Amino acid sequence: MSASEHTRWEDDLPAYALDALDADEARAVESHLAGCERCRADLRWLEPAVDVLAESVAQVSPPPRLRKELLEITNHEARTAAGAEPERGWRNWALRPVTALAATVLVAAGIAGYALRGGDDGAEGPAPVAFEMAPQAKGATAVLDRHGDSGTLRVTNMPRVEGSEIYQVWIQHGDRVKPSSAFRPDVTGSVEAEIPSNLYGADAVMVTLEPERGRTKPSLPAVFESDLD
């Protein structure tokens, strides 16, 4: 390899270390690294500088509930993996009402249905959870298929959205509601929206119509109150 060719790779290594190359460029660098000890050594030298970027940010403590939720999930999964029965109280855990949210919910579903099926009749695997629809969404249907912590929300006949409006999925844990995915139905009012995580231990999944993407709290006036009992 000529010196100028080698310089080309050396020029790309800092961007590679910073994950700032396009996928094709990154693959090319990786192929080169496999056969070039000089570049591997250069990369090893640069990497602690990149680690500084991760470690030098303002240190803030995560909320204690994050630790609590993670340990609940991991303990539950460890017991399940070991073939133990789910602990008692799991049903109550999943059955908190959503009255605090009534003012903002357009469409709501009790995710408790999954927990009840799993806990009471011993059915294998997750069963779809049906949604109750608000008057504004009369005629629409929505079903959530759970796959562990994630799921797929299938809706049909949803009212159209205008401009930047978007349907936002929210997941409720106790008195806390977090945004999940957002979707716009196709011309027939249908869509399949993936919910990538956070369904473990959730009390409810809700959908609201929001004026735009990116809201961190549900923002629409009262239209529906769900009943999970």
Add this chain to the structure above:
Amino acid sequence: MAMKPVALQRLGDEDLMPLVARKDPAAFEVFYDRHGGAAYSLAHRIVGNPAMAEDVTQEVFLSIWRSEAGFDRTRGSVRSWALGIVRNRAIDALRRESNRAPRLDFDDDAVLERRPAQQRTEEEALRRETARNLRGALEELPNEQSKVIELAYYGGFTHSEIARMLNMPLGTVKGRMRLGLEKIRAHLAEGLGEGLVEELA
């Protein structure tokens, strides 16, 4: 037989990870307590939103627990590996937001000052001190170098995107990335002592 929590605390990260992979929740708890704060802080810095930072951190730790992201001890320390996953997931979360914008005006010190003192634990105080020392390495960089590095690492932009954004040749962006990283690296080796360099390496 499962190890007792005190024994787990004594294990190094590399010995802890096989236990986490074998679904030992006590080992996971130790792992989270060691790295959860740094992970959440990095996610918070990138996404700029506590709720989203919490989601990203939860997603990362669950993916580690479920062994979706296997630790490869040839690729640096457990902490670097975990924080690398946090960085990537946080950038993914940022990209899902439609109105994504680079956060170059972030004031790390201001974030700390806004928090009540009683929320700062002793362990956090140590992390803060280390972070502040490391931040010194970044702050010494000329603005033109720190900007391209921050856009790449915290903003998730590629070098081509940065070149377009700042209206400068790609070669200039690459050159500034190298100069900046080399200066941070030199600062690590000289100013902060080899202990930290080893910890980060």
